[in-house]
Amino acid sequence: MGAREIAEQVLDPELPVLTLAELGVLRDVHVEPDGSVLVTITPTYSGCPAVDVMRAQLRNRLQDAGYAQVNVRSVLSPAWTTDWITDEGRRKLATAGIAPPNRVGPRVAGPIPLNLEPPSATVPCPRCGSRNTELLSRFGATACKALYRCHGCAEPFEHFKEL
């Protein structure tokens, strides 16, 4: 397997159903002429503690596969967005009971408008598909998730927040 294939298979430490490639944080894998590997990742949130684990995992997997020299660098710009989560990644999230983020699209220029309304329930339940859901908490067990409850099947579920 090539360096790119190996790096693409590394799982996200906080959402181990997704690979770093499916999450959209793996930006580039480059093998230099001398055989060293340069991996470029981008953090999800500024303070995401999983980034150090991602770096370690990438380095360990590539070194296990025989790439002695591995450098992992992080780039901040362009900033990661949930739109970079692949279709396959979204499908896997839903299968794991985590409602995938809606597509955000490019933001219009100008100040970000204040939103004083409670969020409209546009997050369908990943278990039963009901759109009759309610936000329980804007923050969840990790920086990237919020907590919802489904009124259809009465189960709570996590939602990967749009960013």
Place this chain on the structure above:
Amino acid sequence: MNDSVYDGLSEEHADDARWAYGTGFHDELSGVDRDIPSGVDGADLGLYCQMLGDDALVLAQRLAEWCSRAPELEEDVALANIGLDLLGQARLLLTRAGEVDGTGRSEDDFAYLRPADQFRNLLLVELDCGPGPGGDFAVTMARLLVFSSFRLSLLYRLQSTVDPVIAAVAAKGVKELAYHRDHAAQWVLRLGDGTAESHRRMQAAVDRIWPYLDELYAPHPVVARLIEVDAAVDPADVRAEVEDTLHRVLRAATLSIPSPHRESGELSGRDGRHTPELAEVLGTMQELARSLPGAVW
């Protein structure tokens, strides 16, 4: 194959002990263009990074004080997550500060080894807003609304600064801060337009916080020099936008808008002249680093 994803970390650091109190994980700015832009004074840029970084660091520490003591479990999680976002911004900015000011100080040196009079944060973020007798959850939410509205407008404009690191931190930060601001606004609305008791306490909270607003927009010679070379944003330029946001929230929350002026004029957070509350919060944050210098685990 590792059984736990976190096993990788200990392998990674097998021969690389970390400060017990520090991060020591990784160079946060690897891969970011780090040349000092031409025409920009490195010492000035370093101080500006400290101002922006210290605002985030000190408020992150204040928010962490609510852990396990917020009115509900979800709010423990929310305040910790907001603090974590700010801490991430602070780490990048303080790393940048030590890189451009020529001293070679690390993010840990800035966080753990500076005395209070070398911190450049706004007074707003150091105030004891609770938990405990010093404050109230409502005061913490009033401050968070003010701070996140101000920083959002600032970072929005800093996306086009000539410093590539500040620009990159800003581009990530605006998305995070918009979420923090909306969260705080929801609470101010809920408490202000709630019961008689919650309204009373929310009004007392904004009355306590508002006198610290003028300082947000105050000019500073270091910032003025950086504005000349497109490396900084004039905080006075964001005033109208920030006040529009704040006044909209307060009106919707049926709260009256207090004066943004404060009598005591000798304090200035950007110049290191702080309230005793900063030394108090740093006492907790720096205790381990100062009592066990160089400790590793």
